[in-house]
Amino acid sequence: MKRFLKNSILFLLVFFIVDKGFYYFLIKAPEREYDTRLEEVFEGNLNKDIIILGSSRGSDNILAGQIEKATGQSTYNLSYQGSDVTFHYFMLNTLLKFNQKPKTVILLIDNPYEFDSKKSLNFRIDRLLPLAKYNYFNEELITQKEKNLFSRIFCLGRLNWEQITFNQTKKTSVIPIDSFGSMPLYKKKDTTFLQYAKKEKVYLETNESKVKVAAFKKFQYLCKQDKIQLFYVFSPSFMEFNSGFYTRFLKEVQKKNVMVYDSLNPVYKDPAYFYDESHLLETGAKIYTDEIITFIKNKNQTK
Structure with a gap:
């Protein structure tokens, strides 16, 4: 029995020492990342007047620099490709924890997928994994069931195999x-032949995720609690606007804070301004961003 205990203690000691040796890979993981925006938020370096949140439609279709130049208010885009409203809520909550609160938040609404239970938009776990050396992000990974409780103790519990490398190339x-923070698209997708979809898709509330609807409500509460001006914006797509989702969406918000793109503008039916059916090229993004600027200015003048 004594021998077993001795061997067990020796094994745990060796494992503990080896595990701590992997701390090198853990602390080096963020240095390999090209997109450092989330770490900048955590470090309190994003104290801006206007923050943009959304999925790829937010990152590609809204030009933060153009808004800053036109309004004179510092602006930054924290939209992430493939992200859903649960991730947008996490981003806003993190921003408010570690930075000065913005005056205005612009939330890009994915019509008709904002509340969709399907996996086309998700919580971007991959953006948190390289930052697992920070307890704050590791705790969120545990909440998201990506990591287990052992990650609170062991470095190996926080690492992914792809992070165990001596190659520190970004x-x-x-x-x-x-x-x-924006990601404008300059070149058309070569493989895409765009044809305007005139038929509107039927929107069914039965396909909604209760978790996403709850996250949307918590997002609104955060803004209300901190007295942040919240605008909801709908981006043009190369298809008929989904009025079914829009009607359902208005049940959750004040209509006066909602901006829908100008559907009568012929640009939004011209494939030359689109990268694909959901994303504008930079030429189209400039036109759409101008609409957002006009909307913001008009709202601020009537306050």
């Missing part, structure tokens, strides 16, 4: 992030 991004 990862690259297919779509560059500009100095304002």
Whole structure:
């Protein structure tokens, strides 16, 4: 029995020492990331007047630098490709914990997928994994069931195999992030033949995720609690606007804070301004961002 205990203690001691040796990979993981926006938020370096949140439609279609130049208010885009409203809530909550609160938040609404239970939009766990050296992000990974409680003790519990490398070359991004956090698309997708979809898809509330609807409500509460001006914006797509989702969406918000793109503008039916059916090229993004600027200015003048 004594021998067993002795061997067990020796094993645990060796494992503990080996585990701590992997701390090197843990602390080096963030240095390999091209997109450092989330770490900047955590470190309190994003004290801006206007913050943009959303999925790829937010990152590609809204040009934060253009808004800053036109309004004179510092602006930054914290939209992430493939992200859903649960991630947007996490981003806003993190921003408010570690930075000065913004005056205005612009939330890009994914019509008709904002509350959809399908997996087309998700919580971007992959953005948190490289930051697992920080307890704050590791705790969120535990909440998201990506990590277990052992990660609170062991370095190996926080690491992914791809992070165990001595290669510290920075990862690259297919779509560059500009100095304002936006990701404008300059070149048309070669493989895409766009044809305007005139038939509106039927929207069914039965397909909604209760978790996403709850996150949306918590997002609104955070803004209300901190007296942040919250605007909801709908981006143009190369298809008929889904009025079914819009009607359902208005049940959750004040209509006066909602901006829908100008559907009568012929630009939004011209494939030359689109990268694909959901994303504008930079030329189209400039036009759409101008609409947002006008909306913000008009709202601020009537306050």
